[in-house]
Amino acid sequence: MQTDEVSLKKRAKSAAEKKATYGEDFELAKYEEGSKVSKPVEDLQTLDEESKKTLLQVGIIPSEEGRSGSFLVLDNAVSHSSQKDDNVELMSTHEALEKYEWLKDYSWNLVQVDTDKYTAKTYLENADGYFIRAPAGKKSSMPVQTCLMLDSKKVSQTVHNIIVVEEGASLDIITGCTAKKGVEEGLHLGISEIYVKKGATLNFTMIHNWAEQIGVRPRTVVQVEEGGTYVSNYICLKPVRSVQTYPTVRLEGKGAVTRLNTIAIAHPGSVLDLGSRAIFNAPDTRAELISRTITIGGRLIARGEMIGNAKGAKGHLECKGLVLTDKGSQLAIPILEANVDDIELTHEAAVGKIAKDQVEYLMARGLTEEEAIGMIIRGFLDVGIKGIPEELKNEIENTITQTAFGM
Amino acid sequence: MLKIEDLTVEVNGKILLHDVNLEVEKGYTNVLFGPNGAGKSALMRTIMGFSEYSIVKGNILFNGEDITNLPVDERARRGLGIMMQRPPDMSGIKLRDLVKVASKGKKDPEALAENLDMRRFLDRDVNVGFSGGEIKRSELLQLAAQNPSLYLLDEPESGVDLVSIEQVGMTIKGLLEEGLKCPGERCKKGKSALIITHTGQVLDYVQADRGYILCNGTVMCSGNPLKMLEEIKNKGYQECITCRLMK
Numbered sequence: 114m115q116t117d118e119v120s121l122k123k124r125a126k127s128a129a130e131k132k133a134t135y136g137e138d139f140e141l142a143k144y145e146e147g148s149k150v151s152k153p154v155e156d157l158q159t160l161d162e163e164s165k166k167t168l169l170q171v172g173i174i175p176s177e178e179g180r181s182g183s184f185l186v187l188d189n190a191v192s193h194s195s196q197k198d199d200n201v202e203l204m205s206t207h208e209a210l211e212k213y214e215w216l217k218d219y220s221w222n223l224v225q226v227d228t229d230k231y232t233a234k235t236y237l238e239n240a241d242g243y244f245i246r247a248p249a250g251k252k253s254s255m256p257v258q259t260c261l262m263l264d265s266k267k268v269s270q271t272v273h274n275i276i277v278v279e280e281g282a283s284l285d286i287i288t289g290c291t292a293k294k295g296v297e298e299g300l301h302l303g304i305s306e307i308y309v310k311k312g313a314t315l316n317f318t319m320i321h322n323w324a325e326q327i328g329v330r331p332r333t334v335v336q337v338e339e340g341g342t343y344v345s346n347y348i349c350l351k352p353v354r355s356v357q358t359y360p361t362v363r364l365e366g367k368g369a370v371t372r373l374n375t376i377a378i379a380h381p382g383s384v385l386d387l388g389s390r391a392i393f394n395a396p397d398t399r400a401e402l403i404s405r406t407i408t409i410g411g412r413l414i415a416r417g418e419m420i421g422n423a424k425g426a427k428g429h430l431e432c433k434g435l436v437l438t439d440k441g442s443q444l445a446i447p448i449l450e451a452n453v454d455d456i457e458l459t460h461e462a463a464v465g466k467i468a469k470d471q472v473e474y475l476m477a478r479g480l481t482e483e484e485a486i487g488m489i490i491r492g493f494l495d496v497g498i499k500g501i502p503e504e505l506k507n508e509i510e511n512t513i514t515q516t517a518f519g520m
Numbered sequence: 521m522l523k524i525e526d527l528t529v530e531v532n533g534k535i536l537l538h539d540v541n542l543e544v545e546k547g548y549t550n551v552l553f554g555p556n557g558a559g560k561s562a563l564m565r566t567i568m569g570f571s572e573y574s575i576v577k578g579n580i581l582f583n584g585e586d587i588t589n590l591p592v593d594e595r596a597r598r599g600l601g602i603m604m605q606r607p608p609d610m611s612g613i614k615l616r617d618l619v620k621v622a623s624k625g626k627k628d629p630e631a632l633a634e635n636l637d638m639r640r641f642l643d644r645d646v647n648v649g650f651s652g653g654e655i656k657r658s659e660l661l662q663l664a665a666q667n668p669s670l671y672l673l674d675e676p677e678s679g680v681d682l683v684s685i686e687q688v689g690m691t692i693k694g695l696l697e698e699g700l701k702c703p704g705e706r707c708k709k710g711k712s713a714l715i716i717t718h719t720g721q722v723l724d725y726v727q728a729d730r731g732y733i734l735c736n737g738t739v740m741c742s743g744n745p746l747k748m749l750e751e752i753k754n755k756g757y758q759e760c761i762t763c764r765l766m767k
Contacts, residue, residue, distance in 0.1 A: 470608045473570050476592040477602050478622040478666055485593075488621070492612025492645075 121226050125236040128227035135414075136357030136386050139328045141234055144269035144300045147188030149241070151264070154185060154193040163294050164262075169504040171289025171320040173260045180287075181255040184243045186272055187264040191241055200251040201284060202244075206273050209244035216244070219275055223306040223334035223363075231302045231330040235271040240304070242272035247282035247313070256285035256316075261303060263292040263327065269300040276305070278313040278341075285316040290331075291323065298326035305333040309341040311366060318346040318498065320505065323353035325382060331358045339366025339395070345373045346498045347387070350512045352380040352411075359388035359416060364398035364426075374496045375404040378516060379411025379441060388416030393426035393456070400428040405494050408434070408441030409516055418448040421456040430460035435467060435493060437516070487517035521546045521712050522567070522670055527578035529559075529566050536562045537737045540578070544670065544714050547707035549696060549726050551745045552716045554734035555757045560716045561605060563734065564672045567714075568602045569595045582670070601668025603659040605675050610646035615658060618646055623665035632664050636691060652679020653688075660691050671695065671713040677721045689725030696726060720749040733760050 132138045154160060157168065157175040165175045177183050182196035182203040191205040210216050226236040243259050263270050278284050290301060301323075309315050323329060337343045343362055362371045373389040391400035404415040417430040434443035443464040451458055467489055475485035490513050522544040529537040537559045544550045554560045566573040567580060569592040580588045587595055610618070619629040619642070633639045636657045647655060656676060663671065676692060677685055696711045697703075706727070715722060723745065731745030733752075740760045751759065 468608065469571065471610060473592050474604070474608055474610070475613075475618070477568055477570075477596050477604075478618065478662055479593060479596040479624070480621060481593050482591070484621070488613060488617070489610075492610065495612045 121221060121236065124227040125233040128233040129230055129237070131227065131229050131233065133229040133231060133330065133357065135359065136330070137328070137355045137384065139300055139330070141230060141269065141300070144267055146238065147190075147263075147265065147268040147270045149189045151187045151190035151192050157183060157185065157193060167262070167291055167294060167322075168260055168289065170508050171260065171291045171322045172287045172318065172505040173258045173289045174504075177258075179255050180258045181253040182257040184257070184259040186242065186259075186261045186270075188268055188270055189238070189240065189272070196257075198253045198255065200247065200253040201257055202246040202248065203257055204244050206242045206244045206275055209246075209275070216275065219277065219306060219308060220273075221306075223308075223336055224304050224332050228332060232304060232332050234269070235273055235302050235304050238271050240271035240273040242274040242304070244274070245276045245284070245286060247278045247284040249279040249310075250281045252283040253285070256287050258287045258289070260289045260291065261301065262290075263296050263299045263301060265299075266296050267298050269302065271302045272304065274303065274305045276307045276315065276317075278309050278315045280310045281312045282310070283314040286318070288317070288319045290319065290321050290329070292327055297324040300328045301330070303331040305331065307333065307335040307343070309335065309337040309343045311338045312340040313338075314342040314344075316344045319348070321347070321349040321353070321356065322351045323356075325352050326354050328354055329356040329358070331360070333358070333360035335360065335362040335371070337362060337364050337366065337369040337371060340368045341366060341370070343371045345371075346496075347373070347375045347377075348498075348509070349377040349385060349387075350509060351378075353383050353385070355384045355386075357386040359390060361390040361392065362400065363392045363394060364400065365394050367395050368397045369395060370399045372401040373403070374498060375406070375415070376494045376496060377406045377413065378512065379406070379408040379413040381410030381440065383411035384414075385411065386414040386416070388418065390418040391420070391428055393419070393421045393423050393428065396423045397425040398423065399426070402428070402430045403496050404432045404434075405496060406432075406434045406443065407437060407490065407493070407516065408443055409437050410440045412442050412444075414444045414446065416446045416448075417460065419450065419458050421451040421458055422453065424453055424455040427457045428459070430458070432460070432462040433493070434464040435490070436465060437467070483517045487514055490517060521548075521583060522714070523581040524567070525579045525581070527566070527580065528576040529562065529573050530576055531562070531572055531574070535576070535737065536573075537566065539738050540734075542732055542739055544712050545707070545729075546712055547710040548729040549713040549715065551723065551728045551731045552714060552734055553731055553748060553752055558734045559737045560734050561674050564602065564674050564714065564716060567672060568592060568600060596666070596668070599669035600672065601663045601666045601670070602672040603656070603663060603674060603676060605678065607647050607655065607659065609648045611648055613646050614643055615646050615661070616642040619661060619665045622662050623667070627665050629665070632661055635664070636661050637687070653681055653684045656680055656688050657684070657691075660688065660695070664691075664695060669711055671711060671715075673713060673715045673722075675716050675718065677717065677719060685721055686725075689722055692722065693725045720753075723749065733757070735761050
């Protein structure tokens with residue numbers, strides 16, 4: 114074992130009991146470690162109808178039509194990996210670490226093993242996950258789809274993903290994180306280290322669709338080099354026990370750009386602690402952090418943080434939250450920090466109910482109250498996310514309709 | 521078609537309108553005059569059913585049905601349509617989508633927008649950053665899609681530049697006379713309207729049948745709209761108040 118591995122292990126062990134800064138503290142011993150072996154799924158279409166529906170609900174197309182590659186993790190086992198396009202490379206993280214000597218410098222580099230007990234556990238379990246690489250200058254016309262599914266009851270899933278978009282390359286990824294029907298309790302710990310190189314672009318859309326007793330602790334850090342662009346869309350519209358995430362984007366090269374969109378609905382019993390952080394470490398970098406959240410009875414915390422360390426940085430943070438019932442709550446916490454001059458960081462936060470005059474304006478055009486509220490919610494959540502498959506759009510539409518009728 | 525009887529309305533415990541009596545017959549275009557703050561917009565918004573206005577007493581009848589306590593959408597479905605003076609900003613809602621739902625999917629937003637020179641606004645958020653004139657045209661576009669039988673038009677010419685006034689005026693005329701074979705059919709088959717105007721400019725385009733003057737929260741008198749407008753232009757509203765007091 115190499116010295117750095119020894120030291121990582123030591124650090125991870127020391128953090129094995131370390132509580133996370135935010136969110137409910139999950140007792141890890143209560144969950145069985147998810148199985149690392151499962152029967153390979155050669156073709157996603159051979160899955161049972163229920164599982165295929167589950168995939169569709171998080172934007173994963175079983176026929177793989179319109180996708181350049183597909184990847185499926187069941188509990189802790191990589192069950193499917195296929196690719197149709199040479200402009201992108203897709204395999205398991207373990208496989209990739211075998212194949213590429215250089216990759217070890219990318220692994221556990223952005224996310225620190227001793228961040229908290231969840232990162233420590235993921236490291237100590239030597240978790241597998243997906244590795245996606247877009248070779249320099251390559252552009253895949255279709256997105257890669259990956260799915261992380263909790264397949265068994267009361268297990269903890271640990272995954273470690275690494276994405277590298279090389280110089281001048283462009284890549285779209287759709288990741289669906291979900292639980293098999295009937296799996297209502299469990300824990301999902303997901304580490305993602307994302308590298309966007311010089312002049313490269315990554316569009317990353319993540320859809321979460323969990324169940325009432327599932328705890329979710331993603332840990333994501335992104336590094337964007339000169340002239341690179343990282344766009345993230347995070348969507349979480351269904352009940353879950355607790356999600357706590359605070360993805361951080363480090364803009365390390367001149368002119369690097371990021372835009373993070375979060376859209377979420379907190380159902381009764383759900384606690385969603387959703388943040389996004391941009392660190393401007395190079396001149397003329399840009400960030401836009403947009404959060405649109407709705408509570409229909411759950412607790413929603415929208416954090417946003419921008420730290421300006423380089424001249425010419427510009428960022429805007431927008432947290433807007435709707436409270437549709439007295440039982441729900443919204444907390445918006447915007448933080449702006451400027452450490453040099455010539456920086457422009459702004460924020461706009463608003464939480465409250467849907468304006469009555471807006472509802473009645475639409476009703477005056479013949480819409481029922483529910484239809485009017487639905488239309489307003491749809492508009493509120495529309496932050497211009499591109500590339501969402503039809504099936505998922507319908508799913509989002511149904512959720513919004515139910516939300517409007519449930520008021 | 522529309523009959524208002526002894527209507528008294530309050531907002532936040534304050535009486536805004538009292539003992540209002542007013543009528544719009546089928547096919548008629550009636551005009552509501554009155555100084556700023558008289559309660560004209562409040563009356564129109566009460567007729568549409570907006571919830572901030574509480575009816576203390578009186579009735580609103582539409583086609584013989586008592587609609588006093590009906591919600592806004594029920595009134596819209598029965599044929600009432602309003603052009604608001606200051607509609608709210610509708611962030612995230614595209615004008616195209618609103619036009620589509622207002623017409624229940626029956627009319628093509630592109631074709632309707634073409635007539636009002638509003639095509640480039642179809643993919644904008646409704647009312648967000650619209651100028652005064654653009655708001656009027658957007659409201660008319662929505663009404664054209666909705667196709668009501670009674671138009672409630674709150675100052676259709678305010679904030680509109682001189683060139684666009686003709687467009688707004690002609691559009692209103694077109695909507696009110698839609699489907700008519702000859703002017704003689706107007707009172708039988710035409711649409712009805714209640715129009716609030718300060719300047720009377722809109723009356724250059726539509727034929728008004730009766731005028732009402734609203735002062736201090738109630739109707740002071742009614743009569744020939746063009747004559748009334750002339751009187752108001754010459755003498756202001758003080759004459760009306762004095763005249764009413766004399767009665």
